[in-house]
Amino acid sequence: MTAVAGGIGPADLLAVDRLRERLAAEARRVQRDDLIRLLDDLPALDEAGSMRVVVVGETKRGKSMLLNTLIGRPHLSPVGVDVTTSCWMEVAYGEREEAEVAIANPASPGEPIRRLCELHEVERYVALAEVTEPVIGVQVRVPSPVLRGLTIVDTPGVGGLEAGHSRTTLAVLRTADALLFVCDSKQPVSEPEIAFLAEAARRVPTVVVAVTKCDINPEFEEIVEATREIVAGTPGLESAPVLPVASPLADRATELADARRAQRMLEISGIPPLLDNLRRCSAAGAAAVRFENAARVLAEVCRALRGRSDKVLDLLEGNADRERDVQADIVALRKVLDDAPRLRVVVHQSLDRLHHEPAEAFDVAIEELRRRYHSLAEKGSAALLPNLASRLIGDMTAAAVAALAQTARHCTRIVADLMRQLGGADRWPVTSTTAPAGFAIGLEPPDPSTRQDGVDLPAAADLFTNLVQIFAGPIVASAAIGGPAAVAVSMVLAVGVGWVKAKSGAEQERRASLAAWVDDAAADARARFRREIDSRVREAERRVARVLPALVAAREAELTRLSDELRRVRSDAAEFGAALEERRAVAEGLRDVEREVGALVSRAQEVRRA
Structure with a gap:
């Protein structure tokens, strides 16, 4: 049995399987089919699905340019000094290029009007200066190898981190596997930015920080190091990687005919390490969430079974x-x-x-x-x-x-x-x-x-x-x-x-x-x-x-089944003592399981915080 991403090892997998089987046996004994269904539906800890990364940053930090570079589409999300993203944009893998716009439906909130559009039309739906309709978001599919198993969500840039957009973003982060936070090399991460990051870290299992525009600041390394120190000193963000990137260098690398020079420029841009960190950290965070969910379900089932066992014992005594x-x-x-x-x-x-x-x-x-x-x-x-x-x-x-x-x-x-x-x-x-x-x-x-x-x-x-x-x-x-x-x-x-x-x-x-x-x-x-x-x-x-x-x-x-069980046990006076001892042994066994499950929950929380 191999280890799973996120610090989850073979011993953790074995512990989950062993406790699940032990609890399932007791659930079958007392005919609790509902609890058996819960245990049967636990997902495998080593199942890896598509990872979802939400990109967030203050206005004018190079967030949209970085997104374009990551997926190899330089002109997808609008970029410019006076251009601001006005809505949500999700980009995922697809066999062909296509886009769908979701427009608010006045007659039915939550059921938007959907409209197909060409990729070159996306800007008029997401650039603040171009918007003429109440656009909620745009879903884009492109055949970019980078996006296999990875979905990237660009967030609205209007209003900065102190506006309502940031509070909406925090609410959405619960459905994400990772947050890619974008700041730039003009100055170290600011107090409002770090406050947002600290709040976000309570909602999403993985945070990665990208410091952009490192190609235009000769002293970017000092800014990156200062940002690293601030992030590492913030509770909940101690292990968040802080990486320097220069999107324009990666874009230029795709235009070079010399393969060696192109590869070197791509390495200097910092994009490959950023992608590697996103994939590795997102996979680790998703695995940690699955582990914690499994531990919580085991704990819930154990509490139900132990509560029933204690009640039976109390009544028989x-x-x-x-x-x-x-x-x-x-x-x-x-x-x-x-x-x-x-x-x-x-x-x-x-x-x-x-x-x-x-x-x-x-x-x-x-x-x-x-x-x-x-x-x-x-x-x-x-x-x-x-x-x-x-x-x-x-x-x-x-x-x-x-x-x-x-x-x-x-x-x-x-x-x-x-x-x-x-x-x-x-x-x-x-x-x-x-x-x-x-x-x-x-x-x-x-x-x-x-x-x-x-x-x-x-x-x-x-x-x-x-x-x-x-x-x-x-x-x-x-x-x-x-x-x-x-x-x-x-x-x-x-x-x-x-x-x-x-x-x-x-x-x-x-x-x-x-x-x-x-x-x-x-x-x-x-x-x-x-x-x-x-x-x-x-x-x-x-x-x-x-x-x-x-x-x-x-x-x-x-309760009727419980009453019937009590009546059956008491009806045979000769066997009553043996039945009572048997149920005491069951109760003690469940207390042991409860302690093990409690330790597993603590271990899962420790893994998730790591």
Whole structure:
């Protein structure tokens, strides 16, 4: 057995397999088919998929030029002193050159209008000066060997790291395997840049820093070394590589007829080491995430099995109060199942506040933005006017992302409380937006017409995952951007269609148009958010009302099976002592497994931090 990338060795693989088999044996013994499904669905730790790298940087740092160089298409993403990327652009491997544009759909946020375009047309959709439509993102496919197994996402450059774009980027990083952060050789990495990097390192397993424009600064090595020291001294970034690059040198190397000179110039450009680091670090980070996910699932299964074992032992040793509680829970759960209309009413009442509370919070955030940007439009520096609308769109998007994510968290907490009130489970795992990338138990909800054995942990987790997706965006607006950011970007860009009209004319005319547009955009954003959140709450109510009865039935079945087991053991007085000792041995064995799983989780977290 060979080692896996990311510091994961054969001993780790063996430990996961051994613990999985031990837990599966116990799950089979107690007929917990739901836990067996969880264990069976664990992905192999040595599975390597396509790696996803998000490219981020302050404006004018050479980010788009670096992207073009990496994929061997010098003119793909717009580059220039007065050119700024206005939207997300994903570039991946394809057998032929093709591009698809995602445009915000005012009628349905999260379901964009899609339009095919030629590669030479991409600039008019992504360059701020050229944009005339609310473009969310562009997906590009090119037959570049570099992109085999690697997807690169370029982010909007408008507004820098202090604007709403950076907060949206942070939300999207949870779906990435690596962050390629771009700064330049004019000065060491700045405080805002390092603050962004530190926050990003909590969301993405791998960070690589590229220092660009090293071909135009003879003293670039001092800047690179200073940046290295700052990055290495920042918690969470100690092992992040900092690499000097010069994109123009790599581009020139492709034009040289002399192969040796071309190879030498390519080496000097720093592009090959950057690509090597991206691939190696991304693979290591993805492997570490898979390892941690596996350890978390083992821990969840172990907790469920140990909780059941301890309860059985407690009841057999004579805890009459607990046994009466079991019988009372069975009766209560059966009453819930026998009164389906009442259950639907309870679900509606529990989620009702979500129809208005998120919208009220969003209104407050948008009003603060409206006042600030209205004032800037009327009295701010003239230099701010060209990008003012895009900055507002970025900030409104960030406000919508935060509101949708918060609503998803509130919904899962409300439903978890409801389940506890109904006696639905000892522990309901919430797969939230704070979980590591990829930790989602994606099984289909149980069929309400059939009675499931056990608590059905996967189905419970799936319900919470689905609730998060209902509010945070189950549809990916573009492959580059998904989750709450997808819905938020679509929603906000749809209100921004009119801003392009304010880009021309005399200064006072532009100021008046911008100020009026800011007011209209804020009002439109509030109205759209209210409609969207209301629709999503209704969908959440339908989903919970459909799935909850099956989960309650699964809980009732588990408690009934537990009661039957107690009755069988007690019915044979001669064998009772042996049965009690057997279950004590099972409980002690599970405590040993729990300690091993705990050590595995710690090991996984250590690997991921490395």
